[in-house]
Amino acid sequence: MMEAHIEVAGYIDEFIIRGIDIDVNNGEVLVVTGPSGSGKTTLAKALTGLLGRSGDLFKGSILINGYPLLEMPFEKIYKLVTYIPQEPWYALVGYTVYAEHCLILSQLGLKCSSVFLEKLGLADKIDSLTINLSAGETQRLLWAEALAKKSSVLILDEPLVYLDREARRIVADVVRDARDNGASIIIIDHDPLFWRELAGKLLVLENGVAKYYGEWDTRVLQQSYQPSKTMRVVNDEVAVDIENIWFKYPGEKPLFRGLSLQIKKSLITGLTGRNGAGKSTLLKLIAGILKPTKGFINRHGTPVYIPENPLLYFTKPTPREELLYMANGREEKVLETAEIFDISRILDTPLARLSSGERRRLALASAYLGGFDIYLIDEPTGGLDQANATRVLEALLELVNEGRTVVVATHDERVIKLLDYEFRMG
Structure with a gap:
């Protein structure tokens, strides 16, 4: 279970989020949405303990299963919390897919296995260099690592951006399994409707504050104009x-x-x-x-x-x-x-x-x-x-x-x- 009371969090003399209170129970999914630049990724960084330790601004409290996050050693946070960033290429350190995956498991004392790579459709990429992976394949590799870690809290920043339709279906199944196994899951997404069958709660941010927080309610999600296709004459140039x-x-x-x-x-x-x-x-x-x-x-x-x-x-x-x-x-x-x-x-x-x-x-x-x-x-x-x-x-x-x-x-x-x-x- 994750509980957060955030008075302010962000960067000194720059963008901050403020006055945000959330709680995500075991086996519950919270979807966070809002306009670009509204503070969603700042919230994710606060919830992972990345803010408040190195000169960034953080006032408030974050509890995991009743224990203060910022008082935990990094090794314990690493075991309890899995964070998959929106820009997945920054989360890799291994030279090959298998080396990357084994490194993550070794940090937790787990035996290396390709089971989760295969589950995420990466069976034919085990020996590939990580630098040659597409963004979507990189995201799936991080998902395989998250699945292997069995963390009690998952924080996922725009997890669908680079995924094809089949990969999205696989990820939805992974989230469902994690939820059913008692994980607390926070999903940041500009397409919140994708998660409507899984989500229990919804947080809508705007300009760094909570515009809405509560049970899932489609009515609070703002719809916007979609430009229409203009018929153009195809020339021979x-x-x-x-x-x-x-x-x-x-x-x-x-x-x-x-x-x-x-x-x-x-x-x-x-x-x-x-x-x-x-x-x-x-x-x-x-x-x-x-x-x-x-x-x-x-x-x-x-x-x-x-x-x-x-x-x-x-x-x-x-x-x-x-x-x-x-x-x-x-x-x-x-x-x-x-x-x-x-x-x-x-x-x-x-x-x-x-x-x-x-x-x-x-x-x-x-x-x-x-x-x-x-x-x-x-x-x-x-x-x-x-x-x-x-x-x-x-x-x-x-x-x-x-x-x-x-x-x-x-x-x-x-x-x-x-x-x-x-x-x-x-």
């Missing part, structure tokens, strides 16, 4: 011509064997399909970040690639500097674009303090200012609430209307509905 390409990562089986594809200009093309099918890899190949071992890729225009991890995109320390650089110093253009992507209030906040959703919107805003010909975007709406996803989708539609070409890798149905062409992989 080609933006990207992929001719008979082959590609493999070191130590892996070939990912592409003679792949050919034409991406037409001034359309939104989507790369969809299962985790590990090569969607992100294909974007990197088109961008020129990776090179095919055979075949050719011809680009008719200047591309820009926005990765799943937006931090890999940035070159400046703050949003304002990033946008000014892309806008060639035009302040009025920066302010106009910041309004479009709803990032005006965080222009001078260090990148490290931004939420994942804020970083993603900033990366998209920066690329939007760049005036590129071909936009290659990995999970453009990952971690975004409906309102901010709508802003992003409308901006992508505007790029296409201006004659730009947009290629996205996505699992998000909100994006798939707007595609002019879908290339399903795997």
